[in-house]
Amino acid sequence: MANLVSSWARNVDTVPENYVMPPNKRPSELVSIGSNIPVIDLAKVSSSTINHAGAGLVQEILKASQEFGLFQIINHGISEKLMDDVMDLFNEIFDMSVEEKEKFCSEVSNKSCKVYESGKMNDANVEEVRHWKDLFIQPVFPIEEQTQHWLENPARYRELVETYSSEVKKLSMRILELIGEGLGLKEGYFEELSKRQALVVNHYPPCPDPSLAMGVPAHCDPNLITFLQQQVYGLQILKDGHWIGVPTLPYAFVVNIGYQLQIISNNKLVSSEHRVVTNLKTGRTSIGTFVSPAEDCIVEPTKVLVNGGSPALFRTFKYQEFIDDYMGEKNHKKTLEAYKLQP
Ligand SMILES: O=C(O)CCC(=O)C(=O)O
Numbered sequence: 001m002a003n004l005v006s007s008w009a010r011n012v013d014t015v016p017e018n019y020v021m022p023p024n025k026r027p028s029e030l031v032s033i034g035s036n037i038p039v040i041d042l043a044k045v046s047s048s049t050i051n052h053a054g055a056g057l058v059q060e061i062l063k064a065s066q067e068f069g070l071f072q073i074i075n076h077g078i079s080e081k082l083m084d085d086v087m088d089l090f091n092e093i094f095d096m097s098v099e100e101k102e103k104f105c106s107e108v109s110n111k112s113c114k115v116y117e118s119g120k121m122n123d124a125n126v127e128e129v130r131h132w133k134d135l136f137i138q139p140v141f142p143i144e145e146q147t148q149h150w151l152e153n154p155a156r157y158r159e160l161v162e163t164y165s166s167e168v169k170k171l172s173m174r175i176l177e178l179i180g181e182g183l184g185l186k187e188g189y190f191e192e193l194s195k196r197q198a199l200v201v202n203h204y205p206p207c208p209d210p211s212l213a214m215g216v217p218a219h220c221d222p223n224l225i226t227f228l229q230q231q232v233y234g235l236q237i238l239k240d241g242h243w244i245g246v247p248t249l250p251y252a253f254v255v256n257i258g259y260q261l262q263i264i265s266n267n268k269l270v271s272s273e274h275r276v277v278t279n280l281k282t283g284r285t286s287i288g289t290f291v292s293p294a295e296d297c298i299v300e301p302t303k304v305l306v307n308g309g310s311p312a313l314f315r316t317f318k319y320q321e322f323i324d325d326y327m328g329e330k331n332h333k334k335t336l337e338a339y340k341l342q343p
């Protein structure tokens with residue numbers, strides 16, 4: 001049985017020792033909310049005119065992906081009701097009583113989805129210091145291979161998750177298409193590189209001392225691109241050596257450039273280094289959609305951006321190899337470094 005933080009957090013008034021981060025990893029500095037984090041308004045382009053998107057929009061996305069590795073998108077076409085319903089669904093799951101949650105976890109453990117206690121992704125990656133969060137992970141694409149493993153309860157679960165995941169998939173393809181256009185890649189370039197999608201729901205219960213614990217320590221996402229739905233503050237990114245808070249814009253998606261996009265773009269785009277702090281009074285649930293290549297997909301800097309004056313900066317590899325290295329290495333930057341070619 002997972003020792004879920006949400007099952008005991010409300011019964012403690014101090015942070016248990018194994019959740020106290022070492023001083024250099026605590027969120028000690030004063031962090032202000034970034035007013036300069038790019039917000040991309042997708043109303044500027046309709047899906048039917050995607051190939052004729054205003055050059056301005058493509059440039060905006062490209063600039064945000066180069067300078068921040070993170071941006072927010074608004075007017076993206078996914079309904080507010082659907083976003084609310086999915087958020088309510090997962091909050092309901094994390095709000096269950098300890099007994100109900102225990103039952104839920106044992107049911108889930110027979111399926112391809114998983115509930116994890118904080119900082120314990122798999123046996124190879126047990127952190128000495130735990131993170132102040134619970135995780136629910138469920139692969140969603142290819143959908144026909146996955147739905148049989150999905151939860152049957154609550155009754156609305158399957159329909160909601162399927163609709164939400166399909167909508168976010170369409171949205172991710174729109175954004176990847178715009179990024180591809182900005183990089184000078186042919187239409188549909190990212191199709192083969194985005195065959196997998198997983199739903200990762202993070203729940204951060206209120207924490208008695210947010211200055212000591214971390215929801216998620218600093219990291220870059222290992223996948224291609226991530227779409228994140230959030231309602232409550234907690235996400236921060238490292239920009240020019242300083243942490244800045246990502247504002248919570250109602251019904252926006254936060255888009256994170258993952259390591260695979262950094263590699264494919266031959267360092268033209270950067271992956272954002274981000275972390276999540278906890279809140280004293282308010283719990284936070286974030287719903288992440290992680291888009292990735294299939295396990296056996298070959299990844300390398302795109303030939304379009306590699307030439308005599310601009311040599312490949314990373315070696316060619318199979319995605320599974322990268323993920324295995326990332327999961328086994330606590331310092332994620334070292335994972336990326338190991339794939340760099342010597343100049
Ligand atoms: O909860 C969040 O806002 C972000 C979580 C995150 O960075 C991750 O799951 O990789």
Ligand SMILES: [Fe+2]
Nearest residue numbers: 219220221274
């Ligand atoms: Fe992340």
